[in-house]
Amino acid sequence: QTPTFPDGTKKKTLVILGSGWGSISLLKNLDTTLYNVVVVSPRNYFLFTPLLPSVPTGTVDVKSIIEPVRAITRRAPGEVIYLEAEATEIDPKKNQITIKQSTTVHSGHSGKDTGSSKSTVSEYTGVEQITTTLNYDYLVVGVGAQPSTFGIPGVAENSTFLKEVSDAVAIKKRLMDVIEAANILPRGHPDRSRLLHVVVCGGGPTGVEAAGEIQDYIDQDLKKWVPEVADELKVTLVEALPNVLNSFSKPLVEYTKQVFKETNINLLTNTMIKKVSEKSLTATEKKADGSSETYEIPYGMLIWATGNAPRDFTRDLISKVDEQKNARRGLLVDERMKLDGTDNVFALGDCTFTKYPPTAQVAFQEGQFLADYFAKLHQVESLKHSVTTASPEQTDKLTKKLARLENKLPHFIYNYQGSLAYIGSEKAVADLVWGDWSNISSGGGLTFLFWRSAYIYMCLSVKNQVLVSVDWLKVYLFGRDFSKE
Ligand code: FAD
Ligand code: NAD
Incomplete structure (x- = not known):
């Protein structure tokens, strides 16, 4: 009835x-x-995607950024059926x-x-x-x-996306595997340098954050735990347009490029990946004089983040x-x-x-x-x-x-509050808006603290807020937990 x-x-x-x-x-x-x-x-479950790029390196635990749907439906005032x-x-x-x-x-x-x-x-x-x-x-x-994937051949078969928990877990596993596989090969072996090359395709916020987190892991943890490979593990970010983070203001784009340079993230702009094979990818670089060059890039792991x-x-x-x-x-x-x-x-x-x-x-x-x-x-x-x-x-x-x-039925009005992105080495960029009267662009260590506070504030539940804070504290005290699950 x-x-x-x-x-x-x-x-x-x-x-x-x-x-x-x-x-x-x-x-x-x-x-x-x-x-x-x-x-x-x-x-x-609900997934707090802004912190997903922190999962593959163990900066944040998966369970800290998910909230079961039934925990949310249970708090609803009327009955909600979840299927x-x-x-x-x-x-x-x-x-x-x-x-x-x-x-x-x-x-x-x-x-x-x-x-x-x-x-x-x-x-x-x-x-x-x-x-x-x-x-x-x-x-x-x-x-x-x-x-x-824009129909680019080989992407679906050979790369990992960064969209869901399963992707973050797959990246973590692959990263551990390439490090350990390379470690059994002698220095100078071509497969060793290939395996130790992580390529991120797409210089939007997802790609930038993923590259920054992996470089952090290399600099802050791998150098301690596996120093014999840490100096060889390279991160390359490939972006088809002249700049990364195109939705951010110009000074923040320049700042991000500068930070990437300082932290040794190899940034290839004006470069489009055209084809992906099991062990290498084909990229075409557009030169300043209008000419273009196509070359092969060997890789051990490819993260695909093109929107x-x-x-x-x-x-x-x-x-x-x-x-x-x-x-x-x-x-x-x-x-x-x-x-x-x-x-x-x-x-x-x-x-x-x-x-x-x-x-x-x-x-x-x-x-x-x-x-x-x-x-x-x-x-x-x-x-x-x-x-x-x-x-x-x-x-x-x-x-x-x-x-x-x-x-009088309402219309949707969007209230833009600004954009934030983590760029690695405890630095973040922020384009912030306060009402109609103030726009602020900032980048650096203080912005990183602001980024952390904002994301804690945005977490869906108090449980998530506590768990994420504890994860950050654990990394500060003991380093990242990079053991295989
Ligand atoms: P989603 O959050 O993707 O949810 C879609 C839901 O639909 C999922 O539960 C899925 O399981 C379900 N579903 C899929 N198929 C079906 C089906 N056939 N039937 C029923 N259900 C289905 N945005 C920001 O503003 N700030 C950030 O910092 C930020 N960081 C991000 C970091 C990453 C790594 C990524 C990938 C995105 C980030 N975004 C960020 C973008 C943001 O996550 C998305 O814009 C947002 O998730 C979109 O919300 P949605 O509800 O449309 O889709
Ligand atoms: P995006 O669309 O923002 O960026 C994708 C990038 O990939 C583009 O710059 C594009 O030029 C490049 N690209 C496409 N094909 C390429 C190819 N073949 N070779 C090289 N480069 C190629 O995608 P995204 O970063 O996944 O973000 C998706 C959405 O989620 C965006 O709206 C973004 O703002 C949002 N997001 C926001 C945050 C944040 O605010 N911190 C974090 C992640 C995602």
């Missing part, structure tokens, strides 16, 4: 896809007593999605834009493949994005709604996060393509906005119900009130 409110309004079913920044922000701020709320996500599954298909006409139970949390790369038939997604390892359908009155799509591409579910949704046919980089939504061409499907975060950047900051604010929007939408629905049951004298008054309420 469909639950109803005391005024006779039917309680509608709100299905939320994903457990990332957007969906969890919505869930945390939503009055869950107003809807039958169902959360569907293959990942049964550990992924949405595989949608029928927007029937208001129905197909979901597949999945215990595999992966960076989501399907191999579909790689030009390769090989998928990097691990196969389902549970007991049975269970697929079912789920009906919704409202659907919020917050499935995020998968790592982009986002739509997930398969997002592509499926795009293909089923006419108004989405021009959507290439993500779902097209209006100023209320409602999907163009639908009445009851909303989308937020990295699966959308808007004028805002694909960041946690944006997804989080969109989640807060939708929570407020759904509360107001509930008032509209209740009033609509009152109009249908009102006496003829009341109908006119209520209809006018309804029109006013519908007009």
Whole structure:
């Protein structure tokens, strides 16, 4: 039997896809007593992505930056059902999605834009493949994005992304393996220098932070524990554009380049990786005189961080709604996060393509906005119900009130608060904004302390705040724990 409110309004079913920044922000701020709320996500935890680059080197432990979905749903005021599954298909006409139970949390790369038939997604390892359908009155799509490869051959097969916990764990394992494998070879052996070459592709914040963290590990720990290889382990960051961190202000870009130089991170700008093989990659460098040079770079480990591409579910949704046919980089939504061409499907975060950047900051604010929007939408629905049951004298008054309420449904307004990135050697860069009146760019050790405080403040729970602080203290006192798990 469909639950109803005391005024006779039917309680509608709100299905939320994903457990990332957007969906969890919505869930945390939503009055869950107003809807039958169902959360569907293959990942049964929220991941605090800003500290993910600290995981491969053991600066921060994985468990310190995740929060179980059920810990969040339990604190909600109304009942929330969580289904550990992924949405595989949608029928927007029937208001129905197909979901597949999945215990595999992966960076989501399907191999579909790689030009390769090989998928990097691990196969389902549970007991049975269970697929079912789920009906919704409202659907919020917050499935995020998968790592982009731009169809460059060999990327999906030979590199590691840095998107999910499984990626960070894979990088840690590979890093340990290349160090130990190189260590059994004599100095000067070509395989030894190849294995000890870590290449990071992409000079966006993910690539810069990953390179900085690995160089920290070399300088602060490996030199102590395995000095015989530490001076040979090299980190190279390859960026196709003339600069790294292109969304940051110019002085911070220059500062980052300077810090990389001082810490021996080899920065190759104007250089695009065109092909990846098992042991080497092909890069083309654009020279100042307009000419270009193509060469091979041998590597032991490749981390691929070149931004986002739509997930398969997002592509499926795009293909089923006419108004989405021009959507290439993500779902097209209006100023209320409602999907163009639908009445009851909303989308937020990295699966959308808007004028805002694909960041946690944006997804989080969109989640807060939708929570407020759904509360107001509930008032509209209740009033609509009152109009249908009102006496003829009341109908006119209520209809006018309804029109006013519908007009007052809010629009999303993004409040940019600044950007922060860790660049290694206990230095960070920050472009900060205070209201409309002040912009500050700063970089260095003090900014690093600010970066740490800001991220502690942003952690989702007190438990995470304590665990991350303890991890940092442990590294300060004892160095990084780099043992194999
Ligand atoms: P996500 O957080 O990626 O969540 C997507 C969710 O959907 C996941 O739970 C996933 O399991 C689930 N899902 C996937 N497929 C399906 C499906 N088919 N059905 C149901 N559920 C599905 N941004 C910042 O602002 N500041 C930072 O410091 C910062 N650091 C970052 C560091 C790294 C290493 C990375 C990778 C990103 C970083 N970002 C940062 C960007 C930020 O993480 C993203 O913009 C943000 O996660 C987007 O939120 P989202 O909710 O759209 O997607
Ligand atoms: P990005 O899109 O910001 O940067 C990717 C970079 O890869 C680009 O500079 C691009 O020129 C380069 N690139 C693409 N193909 C290449 C190739 N073949 N060879 C060499 N270089 C190539 O990607 P990202 O760093 O993964 O970030 C994704 C989103 O997440 C962004 O919106 C970013 O702001 C956000 N993020 C923010 C933070 C932070 O604020 N600290 C940290 C991580 C991610």
